[in-house]
Amino acid sequence: xxxxxxxxxxxxxxxxxxxxxxxxxxxxxxxxxxxxxxxxxxxxxxxxxxxxxxxxxxxxxxxxxxxxxxxxxxxxxxxxxxxxxxxxxxxxxxxxxxxxxxxxxxxxxxxxxxxxxxxxxxxxxxxxxxxxxxxxxxxxxxxxxxxxxxxxxxxxxxxx
Amino acid sequence: xxxxxxxxxxxxxxxxxxxxxxxxxxxxxxxxxxxxxxxxxxxxxxxxxxxxxxxxxxxxxxxxxxxxxxxxxxxxxxxxxxxxxxxxxxxxxxxxxxxxxxxxxxxxxxxxxxxxxxxxxxxxxxxxxxxxxxxxxxxxxxxxxxxxxxxxxxxxxxxxxxxxxxxxxxxxxxxxxxxxxxxxxxxxxxxxxxxxxxxxxxxxxxxxxxxxxxxxxxxxxxxxxxxxxxxxxxxxxxxxxxxxxxxxxxxxxxxxxxxxxxxxxxxxxxxxxxxxxxxxxxxxxxxxxxxxxxxxxxxxxxxxxxxxxxxxxxxxxxxxxxxxxxxxxxxxxxxxxxxxxxxxxxxxxxxxxxxxxxxxxxxxxxxxxxxxxxxxxxxxxxxxxxxxxxxxxxxxxxxxxxxxxxxxxxxxxxxxxxxxxxxxxxxxxxxxxxxxxxxxxxxxxxxxxxxxxxxxxxxxxxxxxxxxxxxxxxxxxxxxxxxxxxxxxxxxxxxxxxxxxxxxxxxxxxxxxxxxxxxxxxxxxxxxxxxxxxxxxxxxxxxxxxxxxxxxxxxxxxxxxxxxxxxxxxxxxxxxxxxxxxxxxxxxxxxxxxxx
Ligand SMILES: Cc1cc2nc3c(=O)[nH]c(=O)nc-3n(C[C@H](O)[C@H](O)[C@H](O)COP(=O)(O)O)c2cc1C
Ligand code: SF4
Numbered sequence: 109x110x111x112x113x114x115x116x117x118x119x120x121x122x123x124x125x126x127x128x129x130x131x132x133x134x135x136x137x138x139x140x141x142x143x144x145x146x147x148x149x150x151x152x153x154x155x156x157x158x159x160x161x162x163x164x165x166x167x168x169x170x171x172x173x174x175x176x177x178x179x180x181x182x183x184x185x186x187x188x189x190x191x192x193x194x195x196x197x198x199x200x201x202x203x204x205x206x207x208x209x210x211x212x213x214x215x216x217x218x219x220x221x222x223x224x225x226x227x228x229x230x231x232x233x234x235x236x237x238x239x240x241x242x243x244x245x246x247x248x249x250x251x252x253x254x255x256x257x258x259x260x261x262x263x264x265x266x267x268x
Numbered sequence: 269x270x271x272x273x274x275x276x277x278x279x280x281x282x283x284x285x286x287x288x289x290x291x292x293x294x295x296x297x298x299x300x301x302x303x304x305x306x307x308x309x310x311x312x313x314x315x316x317x318x319x320x321x322x323x324x325x326x327x328x329x330x331x332x333x334x335x336x337x338x339x340x341x342x343x344x345x346x347x348x349x350x351x352x353x354x355x356x357x358x359x360x361x362x363x364x365x366x367x368x369x370x371x372x373x374x375x376x377x378x379x380x381x382x383x384x385x386x387x388x389x390x391x392x393x394x395x396x397x398x399x400x401x402x403x404x405x406x407x408x409x410x411x412x413x414x415x416x417x418x419x420x421x422x423x424x425x426x427x428x429x430x431x432x433x434x435x436x437x438x439x440x441x442x443x444x445x446x447x448x449x450x451x452x453x454x455x456x457x458x459x460x461x462x463x464x465x466x467x468x469x470x471x472x473x474x475x476x477x478x479x480x481x482x483x484x485x486x487x488x489x490x491x492x493x494x495x496x497x498x499x500x501x502x503x504x505x506x507x508x509x510x511x512x513x514x515x516x517x518x519x520x521x522x523x524x525x526x527x528x529x530x531x532x533x534x535x536x537x538x539x540x541x542x543x544x545x546x547x548x549x550x551x552x553x554x555x556x557x558x559x560x561x562x563x564x565x566x567x568x569x570x571x572x573x574x575x576x577x578x579x580x581x582x583x584x585x586x587x588x589x590x591x592x593x594x595x596x597x598x599x600x601x602x603x604x605x606x607x608x609x610x611x612x613x614x615x616x617x618x619x620x621x622x623x624x625x626x627x628x629x630x631x632x633x634x635x636x637x638x639x640x641x642x643x644x645x646x647x648x649x650x651x652x653x654x655x656x657x658x659x660x661x662x663x664x665x666x667x668x669x670x671x672x673x674x675x676x677x678x679x680x681x682x683x684x685x686x687x688x689x690x691x692x693x694x695x696x697x698x699x700x701x702x703x704x705x706x707x708x709x710x711x712x713x714x715x716x717x718x719x720x721x722x723x724x725x726x727x728x729x730x731x732x733x734x735x736x737x738x739x740x741x742x743x744x745x746x747x748x749x750x751x752x753x754x755x756x757x758x759x760x761x762x763x764x765x766x767x768x769x770x771x772x773x774x775x776x777x778x779x780x781x782x783x784x785x786x787x788x789x790x791x792x793x794x795x796x797x798x799x800x801x802x803x804x805x806x807x808x809x810x811x812x813x814x815x816x817x818x819x820x821x822x823x824x825x826x827x828x829x830x831x832x833x834x835x836x837x838x839x840x841x842x843x844x845x846x847x848x849x850x851x852x853x854x855x856x857x858x859x860x861x862x863x864x
Contacts, residue, residue: 134563135563136562136563137563138563138564139543139544139546139560139563140543140544140563142546143505143544143546173565174563174564174565177548177565177566177722178545178546178547178548178566179546179547179548180505180506180545180546180547181546195467196467196468197467197468197624197625197662197665197696197698197712198468198622198624198625198630198698200467200468200712201625201626201698201700201704201709202625202626203850206849206850209847209849210827210849213827213828213847214827233506233547234465234467234549234716235466235467235468235469235470236282236286236506237281237282237283237470237473237474237507238282238283238286238320239283239320239468239470239622239624239630240283240320240321240322240323240624240630240631241283241286241287241320242624242630244286251286253286253287256851256854257827257849257850257851258825258827258851258855260827261827
């Protein structure tokens with residue numbers, strides 16, 4: 109499933125069981141469980157999915173099926189500073205694509221990847237609702253508006 | 269709200285918060301406190317005013333003064349000058365772009381003149397985190413009226429109002445409710461669809477952020493009408509602010525006995541729960557949404573049975589859009605006659621649009637059905653950015669199409685948009701100018717569809733991918749005439765044979781651009797040219813040696829050092845290194861750089 113092997117600590121396993129229990133171990137609550145698990149771990153590695161499957165008494169395949177269906181769930185750890193570029197239509201027509209290209213080039217990673225040092229990860233999202241500021245880039249929770257390709261370096265510098 | 273002399277309203281919508289309206293809010297509060305005016309002036313954070321282009325917005329009541337692009341450093345001056353001395357701070361007033369005059373009263377701004385605010389009536393007016401302010405604006409009165417009328421009469425009222433679903437389909441809301449009323453079951457559900465997946469739309473989010481109680485009240489009315497004691501709001505996890513405000517609102521409504529057992533002594537029980545989406549566009553489709561709420565992959569299923577017959581946990585379920593719900597309480601309060609006086613024959617009331625793209629006034633607008641595109645673009649929107657030429661408006665998002673010059677005077681309603689080859693959709697309205705390549709726009713939407721197709725049925729899963737590949741080849745100048753002809757055929761097959769609304773509408777952007785901009789497709793295929801200069805494979809940036817002054821600015825902005833040249837000598841772009849980002853052209857002061 110995933111090439112990253114994770115050793116879960118005892119307390120992590122306990123936390124996962126607690127999350128499942130707070131939803132009465134009901135299979136119908138799978139998505140809510142996954143949301144909370146991802147909030148806790150930052151991502152959903154195979155090992156986490158296996159425990160959830162066992163607790164909710166469903167197959168790992170079913171958990172994996174749900175995790176991979178929804179783009180919000182990720183099996184790769186995000187960088188310390190996750191960068192998301194809005195590629196909604198409004199940002200697209202105001203040049204978001206060029207900003208993505210420049211970020212890919214500057215970080216030397218593709219969309220959906222994390223830099224080897226774990227510092228930045230790059231993703232695209234659809235419309236954050238700040239179309240007045242298009243094109244929009246988010247680093248963590250911080251929103252940068254009216255970003256142009258040559259402004260990318262300045263943004264990255266803030267996090268060095 | 270009565271005891272204060274004035275109010276300072278700070279926009280707390282996502283757009284304005286992104287430009288730090290939080291800090292403005294804090295500074296204003298501090299400035300008021302410093303002058304000891306807390307008893308006379310109230311500073312509140314509201315929902316979206318709609319005029320996102322010039323955020324952060326601060327509005328002063330009672331005189332309706334509208335300050336734009338306010339910084340926290342302006343706070344002291346606003347208080348000292350406007351509040352204390354009664355002199356408006358001209359510097360940050362809205363300036364009419366044509367007359368260059370300051371406009372202080374927002375009612376006179378072109379942006380607001382033609383708008384009628386029904387669904388957005390409380391956005392930017394009340395503090396969404398305080399139920400008392402909603403109640404002061406007749407909140408929860410409609411619920412009391414519904415209790416008095418009884419379910420059938422209340423449904424009849426909604427039917428007579430002609431309200432149609434604002435989530436895209438335009439299905440008559442009252443008819444849907446009646447269907448669920450007639451289906452007998454021990455448990456029924458009311459679901460609010462707040463998935464808002466159209467990339468370029470933020471209407472529903474603004475309503476939930478600015479006026480969550482109107483949706484809660486409407487869902488309760490809906491529950492009473494069909495006999496459901498449980499409601500669910502399916503909201504995108506990517507909308508943290510809306511989620512937070514909803515949670516606060518639900519808590520307050522419970523405290524006031526407006527949710528829970530025996531509401532207002534009527535004997536009717538109703539409560540709400542939130543369910544989170546996880547970033548899948550197809551989950552906006554109602555059957556997929558229901559599967560997602562049940563904890564499964566959000567794959568659509570065949571209709572019938574309709575959710576109103578068998579939905580969540582196989583019980584009769586009403587799924588309505590956020591904006592549809594936001595209209596409901598007002599219809600009770602102001603009556604059918606008033607509501608039906610707005611709009612066109614078959615589309616009553618208003619529609620909220622997220623106006624964005626190459627337009628001067630980006631923002632959230634609510635306009636009566638039947639308004640023309642010309643009014644929206646040139647009066648409300650203030651025309652095209654940088655004085656460029658209008659080319660098209662894309663409505664309906666990835667399921668819609670584009671409207672062009674020839675549709676500028678068509679009244680906008682559900683049926684006219686479909687006749688024009690587009691659709692109302694949920695309300696995204698993206699304006700494009702002469703620099704936008706329509707083949708690329710079609711490709712952009714297909715890219716979205718390919719990514720978001722759930723993969724359950726092959727016409728959508730495979731067909732859209734093939735459409736995308738053809739469009740991609742055309743954009744690279746490798747398309748053939750044969751392929752161009754195949755686009756239309758393939759589109760038709762996908763439309764006719766897909767299982768759900770996503771596949772049935774996904775070829776619309778292709779068909780609509782083929783209909784309206786066939787020349788552009790031809791130009792790409794036959795002449796390997798992209799007039800708009802967007803298809804990178806078909807263009808090169810070149811410097812005109814005559815016009816270049818050797819100022820070196822372009823060489824300095826180029827992110828990949830593709831530009832060389834001596835100071836005061838003409839520069840040169842190495843096309844093998846150039847990534848065609850256009851940064852140099854944007855910066856050149858002498859118009860020496862062009863696309864070939
Ligand atoms: C692919 C697809 C995506 C949809 N996305 C949404 C959405 O984001 N929000 C919404 O309210 N309706 C969406 N709909 C429409 C819903 O299926 C449903 O018709 C609507 O929620 C009904 O509410 P209404 O009658 O109040 O419009 C979508 C439909 C399809 C086919
Ligand atoms: S049309 Fe597309 S999204 Fe809809 S069921 Fe088929 S594959 Fe899934």
